Amino acid sequence: MKYINASIIAFAAGVLLAGTAAAADLAAGKQKAEQVCAACHGANGVSAVADFPKLAGQYNEYLIRALKDYKSGARKNPIMADQASKLGERDIDDVAAYFSSLQALSTKY
Ligand code: HEC
Numbered sequence: 001m002k003y004i005n006a007s008i009i010a011f012a013a014g015v016l017l018a019g020t021a022a023a024a025d026l027a028a029g030k031q032k033a034e035q036v037c038a039a040c041h042g043a044n045g046v047s048a049v050a051d052f053p054k055l056a057g058q059y060n061e062y063l064i065r066a067l068k069d070y071k072s073g074a075r076k077n078p079i080m081a082d083q084a085s086k087l088g089e090r091d092i093d094d095v096a097a098y099f100s101s102l103q104a105l106s107t108k109y
Helices: 002-023 026-041 060-072 078-085 089-101
Strands: none
Touching: 026 078, 026 089, 060 078, 060 089
């Protein structure tokens, strides 16, 4: 019975994640990224300095998780806690979709 419950939950979570990804608005994510995130992470998601992680090509789910964790305080970083606190659920889905849609590029610092 336990196994059955776990697989139902996993299935439901999968459906929810797929729904979220489909609903994300890339254009809105791009706009937010260029207005806010670009200063540190680069408009193309490839930051110019090693202090700021590259976001281009990162998994959508990873980006969503990171932003939610900064917002809740589960992941601690004063800069990103401040940034994430200004993002709604919808913004998080949109920017995550945008950055994950970009091509990851390597840069030498
Ligand atoms: C003032 C600079 C600054 C701005 C603006 C900024 N970030 Fe960050 N971001 C950082 C820093 C510094 C880190 C590394 C924090 C850490 O070590 O956890 C980070 C980390 C992240 C991470 C985790 C990356 C990883 O590899 O784990 C994500 C996702 C992220 N930022 C998304 C965003 C988004 C989306 C925006 C725009 C809404 C944004 N950031 C705006 C500085 C910034």
